[in-house]
Amino acid sequence: MTKSFTWLQVDPADWRGKIGQLRNDGFTFFDFLTGVDRENVEGKQMCEVVVHLAKEDLSDSHFLYTHVHNELASITDLMPAAQWHERECAEMFGIQFIGGSASGESTKSLLRHESLSLPPLRKTTVLAARVLTPWPGGAEPQIKEDGRKVGNASRRRQLPPGVPENWLKQ
Amino acid sequence: MKHSFIALIEDKCTSCMLCVRECPAWCISLDSHTIDVTEEGARRPRKVNVLDSFEIDYSLCMYCGVCIDVCPFDALAWDEHRALVTTNREDMLLGIVELGPSGSS
Amino acid sequence: MAVTRYALTSDPSVSVEVVSASLACCTLEVQAALNSGALIQVPESDAGPSVIVIAGTVTDALVPSVIELIHAHPGSKVMSFGACATSGGPYWDSPPVSKGIDQFVEVAAYVAGCPPRPDAFIQAIQELLSKRVS
Known part of the structure; x- marks a missing residue:
């Protein structure tokens, strides 16, 4: 049983240093590393990277998080188990993990098709199917599904969720 | 109750479109029009939405029940009467009549 | 992928070979149906129809394998079990998921649901059998 959780925000520059220090203090159990798209952190497009490290007997654990744009130092030499997680995080959130052992064949996309260049879990990535498929929710009693207005429709046609207003039209 | x-x-159904907009699979479509209903004693006619068509595409539906949850008038409900097996994908598009609750037909 | 011959418990004279392509969670419902008692396992033979059950999400990367499986069983009926195999289902907007196996193979029976209930599988088998045998 984990008795306590400590959340700690660290600067990207201290990422490796802090994790190395925790490892030396006995936090040797690497649970997971993942990304969270925070979209807007103090006006900047930022992604959060979270790592969970615990003591081997799970008596104490630390969640470390940092805000990065798209680059962070790899921790695979400190925590070899992080390689799979960094690889997934790179694929899904478009974060490059600099250094470490995840290179060459081991950085190949796991799930994503090679031709898709945008990381699917970033909120700025629009799913094309949601733009190309006519959204049935666009209709109203006074507005038909194809956008035709009947009578004196005063309201604007609504947009489907997840599609920016002028996507690909600028 | 089997879902x-x-x-x-x-x-x-008041054709409010809430279910259509909330459906994560975009499998509901609804067509309606507005008519004026004049009631005795009323100062001006009342606008009433009339449902023309309502379709659920069961080839896409994931039975999540969001449409049932959001419906403010309980016009959608879980029902248990059929397992849908078809030889044509188009036959999975069910309209107002086929969508009627099991007790009604 | 498992190939086994089953007969309806209610009518053991008719048997069907079930090729189950287990691609995702829907396959659990297929397994539940196969072990529900409505179907009984019978010895392998060449007689009677064969059904290939595509149960689960078919990603674009899996499409060649699915086509290969279907070609490996010529004359088999294809059952599209669940929303994913039929249309992409909850993954309809996901780029790596195919939007229905009927784009590349002929489908004999579609079963709606996410997942469909095990009795829907039995019903689909019954319908396929009655068409073939009657």
Whole structure:
């Protein structure tokens, strides 16, 4: 049983240093590393990277998080188990993990098709199917599904969720 | 109650479009028009939405029940009467009549 | 992928070979149906129809394998079990998921649901059998 959780925000520059220090203090159990798209952190497009490290007997654990744009130092030499997680995080959130052992064949996309260049879990990535498929929710009693207005429709046609207003039209 | 079908109680539907917009699979489509209903003693006619068509595409529906949850008039409800097996994908598009609750037909 | 011959418990004279392509969670419902008692396992033979059950999400990367499986069983009926195999289902907007196996193979029976209930599988088998045998 984990008795306590400590959340700690660290600067990207201290990422490796802090994790190395925790490892030396006995936090040797690497649970997971993942990304969270925070979209807007103090006006900047930022992604959060979270790592969970615990003591081997799970008596104490630390969640470390940092805000990065798209680059962070790899921790695979400190925590070899992080390689799979960094690889997934790179694929899904478009974060490059600099250094470490995840290179060459081991950085190949796991799930994503090679031709898709945008990381699917970033909120700025629009799913094309949601733009190309006519959204049935666009209709109203006074507005038909194809956008035709009947009578004196005063309201604007609504947009489907997840599609920016002028996507690909600028 | 088996959650094996989502039925439409046509009389309760006000064509508010909430279910259509909330459906994560975009599998509901609804067509309606507005008419003026004049009631005795009323100063001006009342606008009433009339449901023209309502379709659920069961080839896409994931039975999540969001449409049932969001419906403010309980016009959609879980129903148990059928497992839908078809030889044509188009046959999975069910309209107002086929969507009627099991007791009605 | 498992190939086994089953007969309806209610009518053991008719048997069907079930090739189950287990691609995702829907396959659990297929397994539940196969072990529900409505179907009984019978010895392998060449007689009677064969059904290939595509149960689960078919990603674009899996499409060649699915086509290969279907070609490996010529004359088999294809059952599209669940929303994913039929249309992409909850993954309809996901780029790596195919939007229905009927784009590349002929489908004999579609079963709606996410997942469909095990009795829907039995019903689909019954319908396929009655068409073939009657």
